[in-house]
Amino acid sequence: MSVSVNIDKVVKKFGEDKVIDKLSLDIQKGELFTLLGPSGCGKTTLLRMIIGFHSIDDGQIKIDDKVINHIPVNKRKMGMVFQNYAIFPHMTVEDNIAFGLKVNKIGKEEMTERINDILKTVRIEEHKTKKPENLSGGQQQRIALARALVIHPKVLLMDEPLSNLDAKLRIEMRNAIKNIQQEVGITTVYVTHDQEEALAISDRIAVMNKGIIQQIGKPEEIYSRPANVFVSQFIGTSNIIKGIIKKKEDGLYVHLNDMYSVKMNNLKQDEIVDKQEVLVSVRPQEFIITNKESGIKGEIDSTMFLGLNTHYFVNLDSGERVEVIQDSEEEEILPEGKDINLNIKSKKINIYHADTKETLIKAGGHDEQK
C-alpha cells in the first residue's frame, strides 16, 4: 500500500541560515513527485528531513497523517538512492541487495525470493553474481535502486540519481526509473536540478528557489503557465520583454511598442490598472517572423541552423535581446544583419507584474484561450 506525505510549514536552519522556510506540500499516494531547483536551493536538505538524516526545526512531516518528526531514520521505512550510488564495491550485486534485508533480519527463503523479484524488476538478473566494478554506471544505479526497493519502503527518495551518467544513459535510466516506479506503485520523492529530467519523469513538480516553493503543478502546467518570472526562466527558455497594459472598451491589450499590441482575454482584470507596466514572457518558438507592418522590430545578430529548426538571436530596437526559433521547413534561413519584424502568439505568452514578477494570467486561463 502506498502512502501520502504531508509536509507542513517545515523549517531548517544551519546556524543563522534558514535554508528551508515554512515550506508546505502534499505528496499523494503512489505519486512521483519532483523537487526541482537550482543548486543550493534546499532540495537535498528537504529530502534529508523527510528520511530523517536532518532534524526538523519547526513544522511537521506526516506519513499518512502520522507525524514522523521524532522517528529515527531506521524506523521510518524509507529507501534512498544517491547520486554516487553508495553501493559496496567489494560485494556482489546479490549481496549488495541482501544487505538491508539482513539488517532487518529477514529469513533466508523470503530473502532469496525478494532479491530475485527485485532483480527482475530492475532488469539486472544476469548480473547477480558480479561485482559492481564490472558493471556500467546505469547498471550500478539499478543495483542502488534494487537495494532501496527490496526492503519494501513506504517512500522512495532519490537524490540526483542520474547526475553521474552520460547524456544517453541518463535518458535511458530516467525511462527505466519511471517504469519501475509505476510498476511498484511506490510514493517517490525525486530531486534534480535538471528541468528536462523533471518534466520527463514527474507526475508533479515543485519548483524551489532559496528554500521557498515557487510553484507546484503537473509538468505541462509548469511549462505553459509558470507562476512567476523565476519559474518561467528556469523551466525551458523564455525571453522577458517589457510591455504596458492598456484598458480599452473591448478588453485588455498588452502594448509591446507604439505600433504593436496583443489582446489578452485571460488576464486577472481586478489586479490590473490602465498603463500598468508588465513583463511579457515569450518562448523562442512563440515568435512569428512576419512581413506585416506592425510588430516588434529588430536586427538578426546571429543565425544558427540546427536541422529541424533555426535559432536566431535578435537585437530589438528597444535594446532588448531575444531568441527566436523557427521551423526550418516553414521559413527560409535569414542572414545575420537582416532587419526583421516579430509578432507573438498571444495565446501562449505569459504576463507578469513588473514589480512582484508574479503571473497576471488567471487560473485556468490556459484552457480558456484554446
Ligand SMILES: Nc1ncnc2c1ncn2[C@@H]1O[C@H](COP(=O)(O)OP(=O)(O)OP(=O)(O)O)[C@@H](O)[C@H]1O
Ligand atoms: N550540513 C550543512 N551545514 C551547513 N549548511 C548546509 C548544510 N547542508 C546544506 N547546507 C546549505 O544549505 C543550502 C541548501 O543546500 P542543499 O544541499 O539542500 O541544496 P540543493 O538544492 O540540494 O543543492 P545541490 O543541487 O547543489 O545539492 C546551501 O546553501 C548549503 O550550503
